[in-house]
Structures are given as structure tokens and as C-alpha cells.
Amino acid sequence: MTLNRDPWWSAAVLVWAWLAVASSLSWWLMMRPVAGSAWLGAVPSVAMAHAAWLIAREWRRGPVVLRWDGLAWSVDDGRRVQAGQARIAIDFNRWMLLRVSSAWVPASAGGLPPGRWHALRCALVRHAPQASSPSSTVAEVLA
Structure with missing residues (x-):
């Protein structure tokens, strides 16, 4: 996408x-x-x-390509491709800030058809990493 x-x-x-x-x-x-x-x-x-x-x-900064290959998310910004888990850092429903590996990816519903935006949100939530405990989540965010 x-x-x-x-x-x-x-x-x-x-x-x-x-x-x-x-x-x-x-x-x-x-x-x-x-x-x-x-x-x-x-x-x-x-x-x-x-x-x-x-x-x-x-x-x-140009367009960013965000992909799910069935195992991991990848972000291609035209200079390099980074793969890893996608985390939703900020979610304002029609705008999100994503963290994939070391890349910060702003995503907005404004540039996508409504069905694609909904599909992206569902995929991000469905394939979100599961935290084992609240303290590990805090440690991962701070890392």
C-alpha cells in the first residue's frame, strides 16, 4: 500500500x-x-x-510503500527497505503514526480510498505484536 x-x-x-x-x-x-x-x-x-x-x-520525503508479506511488515521509502513488526504509536482514527523497525511512518486516510484505509487499520491491529506484560511494552517503547 x-x-x-x-x-x-x-x-x-x-x-x-x-x-x-x-x-x-x-x-x-x-x-x-x-x-x-x-x-x-x-x-x-x-x-x-x-x-x-x-x-x-x-x-x-516521497511516498512510502507499506507491505505485509504474511510474516512481517516492511517499509520502503525509496532509499532503503526496513522490515519488522508494525506498531501503532498514535491512532486518531483518520490518522496514525506507525513504527516499523526504526522507521516512523505517518499514515492518513485522506490519501486512500475508504475501503483501503479500513483494510490497513484492520491488518495493523490483526498483526500487531502481542505484549507479554505491561512492563515489557514500556521497555519496548523506550528501546
């Missing part, structure tokens, strides 16, 4: 990147009068570089 780039996800990445820059810059402006703080100028510079990298990465 091909999942096109989600404009809401792209907007969220843009907002978070600029919030990181703004908070780093405001912190730097508050700390500037402190003696011996010349090195603090590196903090907003690093934040701006990271924000630019995030925005460029999101801008270049």
Missing part, C-alpha cells in the same frame, strides 16, 4: 523544528549576560542546523 506524504505531518515537523529554534534562541538571549557564556552561542546554531536538516529531510 502506497502512503503519500501527509501535509499535516509535514506541517507538524515544520512547527516543531521552528519551536526548537525559537526556544534555543530565547534561552541563549536570556543567558547572554552571564559571564563566561561565549560558548552558549553554539546552542541556537546547533538547533538551527538540526531544524534545517529536519525540514529538508521532510521536504525530500
Whole structure:
């Protein structure tokens, strides 16, 4: 199933990147009068570089192909294929954030026919990994 780039996800990445820059810059402006703080100028510079990298990465991202082969899920983003278990990290009914191996995959109902979206949701829930205990689930999420 091909999942096109989600404009809401792209907007969220843009907002978070600029919030990181703004908070780093405001912190730097508050700390500037402190003696011996010349090195603090590196903090907003690093934040701006990271924000630019995030925005460029999101801008270049194309469609993602999500597949179930009967044993595992795979994600093909055009650069590499990653296989593993698919976990629903966030589910807002018409929008989901999936975690497959080390890839974060935003999925939106907006780009799919209603029947395909429902089928994707059913397949993700049907083939979800079973947690053995609540503590193992927390450990897996944090890993």
C-alpha cells in the first residue's frame, strides 16, 4: 500500500523544528549576560542546523510503500527497505503514526480510498505484536 506524504505531518515537523529554534534562541538571549557564556552561542546554531536538516529531510520525503508479506511488515521509502513488526504509536482514527523497525511512518486516510484505509487499520491491529506484560511494552517503547 502506497502512503503519500501527509501535509499535516509535514506541517507538524515544520512547527516543531521552528519551536526548537525559537526556544534555543530565547534561552541563549536570556543567558547572554552571564559571564563566561561565549560558548552558549553554539546552542541556537546547533538547533538551527538540526531544524534545517529536519525540514529538508521532510521536504525530500516521497511516498512510502507499506507491505505485509504474511510474516512481517516492511517499509520502503525509496532509499532503503526496513522490515519488522508494525506498531501503532498514535491512532486518531483518520490518522496514525506507525513504527516499523526504526522507521516512523505517518499514515492518513485522506490519501486512500475508504475501503483501503479500513483494510490497513484492520491488518495493523490483526498483526500487531502481542505484549507479554505491561512492563515489557514500556521497555519496548523506550528501546
